[in-house]
Amino acid sequence: MTESQGFGSTRSGRHFLQVPGPTNVPDRVLRAMARPTIDHRSPEFASLTLSLLPGLRKIFNASGPVIMYPGSATGGWEAGFTNTLSPGDKILMFDSGVFASNWKISAERFGLDIDFASCDWRSGVDPALVESKLKADSKHAIKSVMVVHNETSTGITNAIAEVRAAMDAVEHPALLMVDAVSSAGSIEFRQDHWRVDVTIAGSQKGLMLPPGLSFNVLSEKAVAASQAASLPRSYWSWKDMLQSNETGYFPYTPPTNLMYGLQEALAIMAGEGFENIYRRHARHAEATRRAVTAWGLENYCSVPGKSSNTVTTVQVPEGHNADALRKVILERFDMSLGAGLGPLGGKVFRIGHLGDFNDLMLLGTLAGVEMGLELAGVPHSAGGVDAAMKFLTSGKK
Numbered sequence: 001m002t003e004s005q006g007f008g009s010t011r012s013g014r015h016f017l018q019v020p021g022p023t024n025v026p027d028r029v030l031r032a033m034a035r036p037t038i039d040h041r042s043p044e045f046a047s048l049t050l051s052l053l054p055g056l057r058k059i060f061n062a063s064g065p066v067i068m069y070p071g072s073a074t075g076g077w078e079a080g081f082t083n084t085l086s087p088g089d090k091i092l093m094f095d096s097g098v099f100a101s102n103w104k105i106s107a108e109r110f111g112l113d114i115d116f117a118s119c120d121w122r123s124g125v126d127p128a129l130v131e132s133k134l135k136a137d138s139k140h141a142i143k144s145v146m147v148v149h150n151e152t153s154t155g156i157t158n159a160i161a162e163v164r165a166a167m168d169a170v171e172h173p174a175l176l177m178v179d180a181v182s183s184a185g186s187i188e189f190r191q192d193h194w195r196v197d198v199t200i201a202g203s204q205k206g207l208m209l210p211p212g213l214s215f216n217v218l219s220e221k222a223v224a225a226s227q228a229a230s231l232p233r234s235y236w237s238w239k240d241m242l243q244s245n246e247t248g249y250f251p252y253t254p255p256t257n258l259m260y261g262l263q264e265a266l267a268i269m270a271g272e273g274f275e276n277i278y279r280r281h282a283r284h285a286e287a288t289r290r291a292v293t294a295w296g297l298e299n300y301c302s303v304p305g306k307s308s309n310t311v312t313t314v315q316v317p318e319g320h321n322a323d324a325l326r327k328v329i330l331e332r333f334d335m336s337l338g339a340g341l342g343p344l345g346g347k348v349f350r351i352g353h354l355g356d357f358n359d360l361m362l363l364g365t366l367a368g369v370e371m372g373l374e375l376a377g378v379p380h381s382a383g384g385v386d387a388a389m390k391f392l393t394s395g396k397k
């Protein structure tokens with residue numbers, strides 16, 4: 001931001017952080033973190049750790065162990081497969097977006113033998129494809145099926161219940177690993193019910209925390225697999241972590257202040273109630289989609305029932321650049337929107353509507369987009385904000 005643009009060197013009001021992670025951190029969480037860091041070998045620290053685990057299990061509807069790592073979710077991916085697999089193991093992954101692709105690259109570097117099944121990025125993972133791939137694997141060479149629940153690059157939510165049903169239909173014994181980084185805490189996740197073996201999540205999306213924590217949520221089957229698996233692991237070792245966590249401690253220095261933040265975020269979520277949180281996200285996503293339709297723009301997700309409740313990926317018309325639009329919006333309205341990632345660069349922009357968010361924040365966000373479309377000369381119809389307001393006041397809460 002330069003003074004010549006008429007904004008001075010600081011901007012008044014709040015920055016609108018509408019990327020699909022990191023998300024807006026509630027003031028309550030920021031205040032909870034502003035405390036002296038304590039000794040991580042003290043009893044006070046142990047009770048902090050032990051107070052977090054039950055709340056985390058609720059987010060995932062899980063009864064098994066939850067591990068917190070100082071690290072980004074990308075580290076959580078690595079923890080998931082290095083703890084459960086051995087060099088050369090065959091795994092099934094799906095080419096359904098940029099995060100799925102990055103996860104695959106990470107697994108490749110560890111010498112895993114990957115069947116990267118191709119998908120239409122605009123419709124996500126087809127459970128019929130999961131079933132046919134597993135059916136063809138009659139000798140059960142595939143050790144793990146790995147699916148991104150909410151693909152943040154495309155704005156698509158894959159139905160994990162249907163992936164599980166496809167595995168069950170052919171009685172395939174592979175582990176099921178799910179990336180729930182941009183769905184955890186915003187879109188219902190049922191670890192036990194779907195019999196997910198490893199779920200990977202991070203702090204900076206639905207959990208409303210700053211970046212820096214990642215999570216692995218484990219099934220008993222996953223813990224058993226880790227005892228036989230031989231990929232090298234050290235920092236990410238479940239064994240060391242589970243042993244220390246037992247009494248509330250860590251094998252190395254944990255991010256204590258982020259954990260204070262997590263304690264507050266869990267209290268905020270418990271206060272709102274998970275059913276209400278999921279309904280709020282669904283409602284804001286629907287209002288966003290109505291705005292997109294009213295603008296005459298296209299949702300990247302081509303299957304209505306699979307549109308994400310946390311992020312909407314919007315295509316800009318041919319001949320226009322989504323990054324130029326985002327630049328105008330950032331400079332004029334101090335709002336960050338998600339960029340198109342990988343092959344979608346310049347072709348789409350992404351509106352994050354997750355975490356600590358409400359109706360007026362959504363309308364501010366959509367107003368910023370609508371004004372930006374006008375200023376950047378992107379062909380569109382007016383009335384997106386109106387369509388969203390109409391939906392938000394239509395009685396559906």
Ligand SMILES: *Cc1c(COP(=O)(O)O)cnc(C)c1O
Binds near residue numbers: 148
């Ligand atoms: C954000 C994201 C990641 C990566 O998280 P980092 O914390 O940046 O490592 C992985 N998967 C999905 C689906 C994401 O949205």
